[in-house]
Amino acid sequence: MANAYYEKIARVNLTTGEITVEALDVEVAKKYIGGRGLGTKIAYDEGCATSDPLGEGNKLIYITGPLTGAAAPSSGRYMVVTKSPLTGMIACSNSGGKWGAKLKYAGWDAIIVEGMSETWKYLNIVDDKIELLDADEYLGMFSEELDDKLKEKHGKEASVLSIGIAGEKQVLMAAIMNDKDRAAGRSGVGAVMGSKKLKGIVVKATRTNPNDVIASEEALKAANKEVMVNIRENGLTGGGLRALGTASLVNVINSVGSLPTKNWQESYYEKAEDVSGEALAEKFLVKASACHRCPIACGRVVKVDDKVVGGPEYEPLWAYGANMGNSDLAAINKANMLCNEYGLDAISVPCTIAAAMELYEKGAIKEEECAGVPLVWGSTEALIEWTKRIGNPETELDWLMSSGSARLCEHYGMPEVSMSVKKQEMPAYDARGVQGIGITYATSNRGGCHVRGYTIAPEVVGLPVQLDRTVTNEKAFWAKTFQDLTAVIDSMGLCLFTSFALGAPEYTKLINAACGTEYTPEEVLLLGERIYNIERLFNKAAGMKPEDDRLPKRLLEEPVKEGPSKGMTSKLNVTLPEYYKERGWVDAFPTDETLERLGLGEYIGR
Amino acid sequence: MVEVRLFAGLRKGRQKVYQMESASVKTVKDIMDALDIEVKEVNILLINGFHQKPETEVKDGDVVSLFPAVGGG
């Protein structure tokens, strides 16, 4: 019976060059939904957790969800699951654009890449045919040029996923790019591709929808129609994100005194207006853009010099702006473009530069190490030049910087200057003035990250309800619920932004219609909880310790100096025990009882 | 004086910032009325960086920030 899966996985061994086709275990797929959930289960079972992330034993799992490309809002998502070389823990990076939908239309639930090639290769997928081709001629190219070149060769209907120069050089903050400017950005997944000498994956598909495997097209159509009403009627998904993109948050988060400034030394940026979504729309915006099948259209297209390119999201706008004490918006647009061209994580890279600026201010990094570009707060020359150097490192400091802020600050004997969790840089919300997001950061399985439980929605934006951002009450519950629901949305293959308008009941309707299941919303949330727990088991096997669920000392001990959150610190000492209780975890890991409850009994004792 | 800051779409046809005599406005709702902003247009309402309601009273020196539906991540 049709169940929204093509029931087909391709396994590509780069050591031997062998490509085999395997049947998807549908029962297992259903237990973990697909995408992020199923990818993590496969990665765990195939031993990635204990592998060297840049060695032969690690695998790259490019995986779609049952709803990827289907008739549901914002369904163009795919995920890359692997062991992160940045954190040493689970990586699951998620991207939009068109590539994921095309992979699904070509008839694949997942592509598992293993081993290591001796020479540079890329994969060419045309429906059910997959071939490995030489990639030497494409080395050293920027993402955009590479996209054009591969389309010249394979046809403009092809969709291209690739790594840039940063990935080739195994920079620990290298992203995987697709469709030119969409990124599976975080946790250094691009470096894993680089370590395997896999330059890209080109996909072409004859199908234009996955309806041949949808359990009930009619039911899905009806469910889609119903949830689209919510999407349209919600101010944010129905127009707010199209108007200003995620960049509208700069002024919001600054107004609540939670915009980390100068590497989180401050939390309020006087010049936020100059680098806000409003300013971006007024001065640089060409148009909004959307991923495959997305009615929300949060993407930005901006002008950089004489080029028209993908514009910055809220995160890079903050990281290259307030967090570096820079108010030059044109420079941010350019730096963001460079991240896309080199294939870099546009959160971790600027955050690492900001940490380096603090190290420079404190005298730890000396001017003579900077090869002519001192790391001075607000220097546009520094933020642009150092982005290029991180993308294509040569000197000792270049290489140190390209390994992320945790390793950089450790090297200079000031680990507390790295504003990271599990060695991954935290995003643009100061956890001192917003208590719930601190739980998300501290307990995120992939390290510092906001899209693993976006409590900013209730704590600041008022969705689905407005919570008091300053208190700890019930925040553990909210963090856990958002984490579990997010795991569901990711695993389905939908964009997280749909959750501003949709909740568990709506996602349940979509899953049931597409997969032919009869879940209740509670059961669907339980699937999410299972996924969150298997990620945690992956981390345990990878060597995670309870003390890795932490926040940087600055957030716990240095009260906010100025602005609306003045005097506040994160109360993680209160919320973390509450959170573990909510989860049924002791010392950061699930108890046997919890594993049994979640149908993860087979992992007891591992 | 009460400083009123408008953001995103609320700026359309209006200024970014207004200074209002505190004697002339008792609540945030009064401010919104004066600026011809409907309650349903405002998604985030802050006084001095903290979430409040339209009926909350304002006092001299307050900064009132009004946002329509904005956000993301």
Ligand code: SF4
């Ligand atoms: S909301 Fe934005 S990121 Fe999400 S699918 Fe739509 S355009 Fe892409």
